[in-house]
Amino acid sequence: MFINTYATDEVKQQVERDKMYITRPGAFGNKREYQGTSERVAAWHFYRAIRTAASDPLAYSVTMYRNGELIAQAPVLHSL
Numbered sequence: 001m002f003i004n005t006y007a008t009d010e011v012k013q014q015v016e017r018d019k020m021y022i023t024r025p026g027a028f029g030n031k032r033e034y035q036g037t038s039e040r041v042a043a044w045h046f047y048r049a050i051r052t053a054a055s056d057p058l059a060y061s062v063t064m065y066r067n068g069e070l071i072a073q074a075p076v077l078h079s080l
Contacts, residue, residue, distance in 0.1 A: 002030040005058040
C-alpha cells in the first residue's frame with residue numbers, strides 16, 4: 001500500500017494545469033504504508049493512509065496492491 005505524491009509543489013501545479021504529463025522520472029514519489037498478508041490489517045492501514053495523505057498537500061492518491069495487481073485506489077481529498 002502506497003501514498004502517491006508529487007515530488008514538488010511545482011510539479012503538482014504543472015500537472016494540475018495540464019502543463020506536464022506523468023512521464024518524467026523523479027516527478028513523483030510514494031511512501032510505503034503497509035506490506036503484509038492480513039486483509040483486516042491492510043484495510044485499517046488503507047484508511048489510515050488516506051487520512052495521512054489528506055494532510056499532505058502533495059499527495060494525490062492511495063493505492064493498494066495484492067500480488068502486484070492494483071485492487072484499490074482512492075483519490076486524496078484534502079478537505080478531510
